Amino acid sequence: MSLKETFQARTALGCFSKTTDSAFVEACGYAGLDFIIIDMEHGPVSYETVHNHVRAAKLGGVHSIIRAKSNDEHSIGSALDSGADGVQVPNVNTVAQAKQAVSAAKFHPKGSRGVCRFVRAANFGTQDKSDYFSSANEKLLILQVEGVEGVNNLEEILAIPGIDVLFIGPYDLSQSVGKPGEVDAPEVTELMQKIAEQAKAADVALGTFCDSLENLKKFKQQGFDYIAYSVDVNIFTEACKFIFTSNRC
Template identity: 70%
Template sequence: MSQPNLLNHFKTQLNHQACLGIFSKTTDSNVVEAAGYSGLDFIILDMEHGPATLETMHNHVRAAKSSQLFPIIRAKGVDAHAIGSALDTGALGVQVPNVSTAQQAKEAVNAARFHPKGMRGVCRFVAAANFGTLDKQTYFEQANEALVILQVEGVEGIKNLDEILSVVGFDVLFIGPYDLSQSIGRPGEVDSPEVLALMKQIAEKAKAKGIILGAFSDSLERNQSLKQEGFNYIAYSVDLNIFSNALSDLVRGI
């Protein structure tokens, strides 16, 4: 499947059904490629909490595309250079953490889109533009179709949620339950009534605006409940933790 087809296919899925992905903190691109053969819909290559360098991300993105896995890079934060560099790799989406205000949301969108939708820094001699061999206009048009996912994960973001949801140009609102639990003084208690109530409040407002919802899950049961609650972008656990748990299951089975 070509890059535009992979992008269009995933965006169509995302608008009509729940899609399942994982976070990735590996530095081995073989792990990313293998994840694609599992049938997962997407992978979030993590530069906020993961150790992989930008050079490694280029290889991760290639590996994902080779197995028809939709590659998204989570940037380090609301930083124009980090967002642009992530998309320069050829990633088909960028996820921006710790968005707390409408101004930050605008800055994230602005950094991810070329004119007239934003002011992303321009260099067409990058992997995303086939190193300058892709027609310039084609590249700019295709690049502006990349997914932009904004993470709202704290009480300040919730306080400013109406204004954030009014920002034009992003595709998915992602709720980080762990950071949300930390922000209300209950770190790690992602299943607490307070955290679940806040997630429900965010979800209701996003759905009223017609915005696609995303969230992190670390249990199979939570995957199902998020799906039932209308979340179409479900990021389950982390590749290395999934690997470790699978080995533990193997050991227990002996």
């Protein structure tokens, strides 16, 4: 089942990855996550590591999404060249920025992504050309709206064809309203509610991030389609704290 089919049927659940060891990514697959977001915006990974993570995701049976370093042609094209199932683009605030992301992620006629068919995504040139160029345009494009400016332009952003998921970044949003880190502040939750209503009205799938089980439950109940819960290294450290510190005798 593709990731899109999964979130059309039920909430898809995954986490961010900020490790350089592909074993974590593979293990996330065995643990039953629907997706893993390999983070090039805030994580330490190089393109070489991204390629190994994408291979490990396939082996473990988890869909791989790359959060691009930034909203530019090279970051988005290179992320997709790795063969990942999709790309997530941070910090989209304007219609022009949203169109730029779509254009960088899609080949003609939907966009102007840089063409090279000798990349991992095209089995290093062995995939049938027409298959590659048509299937590449089906890769997921996830846009992050995480600032007040993006919220103000949301109706027009959501009308742009080619956006599979509108992803709210609660932490950046909290900074944008002057309360960095306070993701449960009413200013943030009200904006999130507004974004959720607009995305649903535009029939665009909705995603977000959370780092508490209460919010995970709340977002599932609110009908979010794609939820990233926390970060692999944080899940590991929280589990270690629970096992080794809380139970110390």
